[in-house]
Amino acid sequence: MSAAERVGVVGGGRWGLALACAAHRTGARVTLMTRRGEPEAQHRGITVVDAFKPLAEGASLILVAVPSEVMPGVARSLGEVVDGSHFLVHGVRGLSHEGLHTLTDVLRAETAARRVGALAGPVTADDLIDGRPAVIAMASRYPEVNEAVIAALGGPLLRVSTTQDLTGLEWASALVGCLVIALGYGRALNIAPGLLAGLLTRGIHEASQLAAAAGAEEKTFYTIAGIGDLMAAMGQDHRPEARLGAALALGDGLDVARQKAGQRIEAITLMPRVVALAKRERVEAPVFETIARALTGSITPQEILSGLMTRR
Amino acid sequence: MGWYLRREAMQEAPIFHFNDERAFIVEEVVGRIARNTRDPLLLLNDAAFHEIRRMEPRPGSEAGELSRFRDLARSVGKLSEDERRRKLEGLARHWATDIAGNFNPKVYGVSTSVLPRALALLLSPKDFSEGFRTAGRLQKHLVTQGPLDTLRALSKKGTLVFVPTHLSNLDSVVFGFALHREGLPPVSYGAGKNLFTNPFLSFFMQNLGAYRVDRRVRAELYKEVLKTYSSVLIGRGYHSLFFPGGTRSRAGLVEERLKLGLMGTGVEAYVDSLRRGHEQRVFFVPATINYLLTLEASTLIADYLAEVGRNRYIIEDDESTQLERIATLVRKLVLTTGSVVIRFAQPIDPFGNRVLADGRSVDPRGREVDPRSYVTRRGQPVHDAARDAQYTRELGEAICGAYSRETVLLATHLVAGAAFKKLQASYPGEDLFKLLRHRDELFVPGDELERRIADITDAAKALEDQGKIVLAAGLRQSAPGAILSEALRAWSGYHTNAVLAPSAGGFMLSDTNLLLYYQNRLAASGLGFHPGVRR
Structure with missing residues (x-):
């Protein structure tokens, strides 16, 4: 990317730092906005600010990496400083905490920005910070936003795979997070790989049907943003959703399992709303219903297995 | 702002100078088309292909035009780039001239004074003298x-x-x-x-x-x-x-x-x-x-059903549908109040x-x-x-x-919605086309219909309170019986067949197609059946 281009990043967590590092590596001038300071970013030569105004000035592309529950507040603050010229792209795995709106819907509702997008996929924060070759999925209905993200993040160490199916990518990112709980659960119970593959394949199918009911394209679930992300999770033992699933399988309650996961998991609050959507839209979703029940502790591993195996 | 002042301000609108600018506008269109076209050959070939295909079966008065497009199809490949550009500009000019409208400020003045009377005539067909008298009441x-x-x-x-x-x-x-x-x-x-x-x-x-x-x-x-x-x-x-x-x-x-x-x-x-x-x-x-009331309701809903249901619908209802269409055409000029x-x-x-x-x-x-x-x-x-x-x-x-959000529900929509819900409730599980075949088969007691109208009106009021729909003035306060009467009055003066036919103590659901048509205004808000949604 041209050194003259400026990229803003909102969010001082690991993911915000990772996106800032990735953009910095391509030669962009990066401004990271965080309220709590970020010595590692400063050490790498990234400008760190603690207000939105200096972030938005001169940066047409702003990447947002904050938990979904604070997204409305962050979006509202961004709304004070952005106009129609800004591209707003979030990298959050989740949907809004009220209803089932996507987080780009939240950005649209709280700001004047129209050109919005989302990042997803199997890349991890550590991949980006350490500069390991990786793939990230990106979606915007505006091709120029996809191009801006390729320019800002893409390079020999990061392949940006783009689509215009923004709804599909955001739903895939959120629902794969739910399926990774099932992955961790199954592995902790030593379920045979073939059976686990069957379960997850069914899960991806259900996810695609659910998302289609929300206006997504099913095929997006069979790209790097969906099944690709899930395949990567099979080799990523540290994924918090997988740790949560493993803890539940071994008999921990949800609170203990949450602690063992180590990070906030968007899928926990999402699951009941997804199951309600499935009922409303008459989408047959036994895998998602089972994950929801496992989260509440109202089903044993034996009941899960027998329920899914004998399903008609 | 007073009416006179408003009219003065209105006449500042550019359209009052349209006729002076007409030629300039046409040339501006031609110029832009010429500047933005990278490959004139592609557009000319496409134009010749589509126009020949359109006119060939029935050239009629367009025989000369057809011949010109045939010439174009034959010659365009041999033309130089400059000649193609000139052809493109010529064709664009021909079409832009055909499209360009007209605006006559004098006729505008006359038209707008005649229009209320003409519309009143259209809206009051039974008695033309009544139509003239009601011209002043068009406001209502x-x-x-x-x-x-x-x-x-x-x-x-x-x-x-x-x-x-x-x-x-x-x-x-x-x-x-x-x-x-x-x-x-x-x-x-x-x-x-x-x-x-x-x-x-x-x-x-x-x-x-x-x-x-x-x-x-x-x-x-x-x-x-x-x-x-x-x-x-x-x-x-x-x-x-x-x-x-x-x-x-x-x-x-x-x-x-x-x-x-x-x-x-x-x-x-x-x-x-x-x-x-x-x-x-x-x-x-x-x-x-x-x-x-919609002028062309019968024809439009018949067209819709014919396309959606294809032969399933046509086979069931052929002659009657045709008769209705003819009758509707005749009645296009005689719409009731x-x-x-x-x-x-x-x-x-x-x-x-x-x-x-x-x-x-x-x-x-x-x-x-x-x-x-x-x-x-x-x-x-x-x-x-x-x-x-x-x-x-x-x-x-x-x-x-x-x-x-801004759809305004009128009496005919609410009554049709209530009657259609009765139809659905009486034949559960039937698809749209089966439901519509129950013409003149289903009786709904008057008190039940009024209760259903009250239910649907209450649901509409709740949606209106949330800013999701609008009820026509007066409907909020109207009793269900008054809403029913208003709808029946409107339908009886216009549609060939009764929509709801009075029968001892109630009504027969007569024209199920029109019930569907009028209740469809409730579909987007979820108040009524939506024919486009899988159930």
Whole structure:
């Protein structure tokens, strides 16, 4: 990317730092906005600010990496400083905490920005910070936003795979997070790989049907943003959703399992709303219903297995 | 503002100078087409192919035209690039001239004074003398709602682009009259060329800024000329009217998907104006046109069902459907006393932002936003077809949202909704086509029908309280029996067959198609059955 281009990043967590590092590596001038300071970013030569105004000035592309529950507040603050010229792209795995709106819907509702997008996929924060070759999925209905993200993040160490199916990518990112709980659960119970593959394949199918009911394209679930992300999770033992699933399988309650996961998991609050959507839209979703029940502790591993195996 | 002053202000509208600018506008269209065309050969071949295919089966009066296109098809491959460009410009000029409308300020003055009487005649067919007497009462027939002061103010700050729902061929005439009555400027609008053959509609359209759209012409160049024509008009400040649903809504549904071609000319014209250094703001005004009775209801719903159900429907109901169609055509000129509500929504800019009366665009939180920021790259306004297409898709979604919120429910919609629910409840599990076959089979006791009307009205009131729909004036306070009477009065004076036929102590559900048609106005809000949704 041209050194003259400026990229803003909102969010001082690991993911915000990772996106800032990735953009910095391509030669962009990066401004990271965080309220709590970020010595590692400063050490790498990234400008760190603690207000939105200096972030938005001169940066047409702003990447947002904050938990979904604070997204409305962050979006509202961004709304004070952005106009129609800004591209707003979030990298959050989740949907809004009220209803089932996507987080780009939240950005649209709280700001004047129209050109919005989302990042997803199997890349991890550590991949980006350490500069390991990786793939990230990106979606915007505006091709120029996809191009801006390729320019800002893409390079020999990061392949940006783009689509215009923004709804599909955001739903895939959120629902794969739910399926990774099932992955961790199954592995902790030593379920045979073939059976686990069957379960997850069914899960991806259900996810695609659910998302289609929300206006997504099913095929997006069979790209790097969906099944690709899930395949990567099979080799990523540290994924918090997988740790949560493993803890539940071994008999921990949800609170203990949450602690063992180590990070906030968007899928926990999402699951009941997804199951309600499935009922409303008459989408047959036994895998998602089972994950929801496992989260509440109202089903044993034996009941899960027998329920899914004998399903008609 | 007084009526006289409003009229004076209105006559500042650019359309009053249209005839002086006509030739210039045509040449501007031709110039833009020429500049933006990379490959004239492609467009000329496409035009020749589509026009020959269209005219060949029945050349009739177009035999000369057909011969010219055959010559073009034969020769275009051998022409030099310059000759092709000249051919392209010639054809673009031919079509732009054909499309270009007319506006006669004198006829406008006469028309707008004659129009109320003519409309009253149309709305009161039983007795023409009654029609004349009721001309003055048209105010009661035609109700206009919405932010009229804002629209009047904005008409002086930029181009208004009205984008109403579309149910009837009367729409443009009724809408044009409503604009005039409310002191809003006349508009330029595209009308199907076929409508110019109807003497009543043609008289008004030919002199009131309508331009001709020949839907039979499929050539890409024709579509480009049409869009460019619209873009030039908007850019020059001509207030415009599109029906973005395309054709009339045949099922009576509120439009949920729009054809975006002409709407996209709004953002294009805006960017052009910025590039020329003279910002011409463009304000889209969604509106709903709501009829107690729809002129062509029987024909439209029959067409809709024939297409959706294909032969399943036609085989069941062939002769009666044909008779109904003929009867409806005859009755097109004799519509009974009706009620029309035109409701304007808040104006929005091409990027979906609400626009205030002073012309400022504001974001969802009411903060001012500069519309130039959406189309400017490194300080310069730029065209970007993919970007602008997406802006227009999102604008279409915003307009559909406004349609749903601003749909006005009238007595016929509520009563049809109540009766259709009875039909569904009596034959659970049956699909739409099976349900519609139960003509004159189902009796509904009067008290049950009134109870169902009360239920649906209560549900509509709740939605109105949430800002999701609008009930026509008076319906909130009306007893179910009064709502039923109003609907029956309206239907009995117009439709060939009874919609609900009185029978001892109640009604037979007679014309199930029309019940579907009128209840479809409830579908988008979820108050009624939605024929487009899988159940």
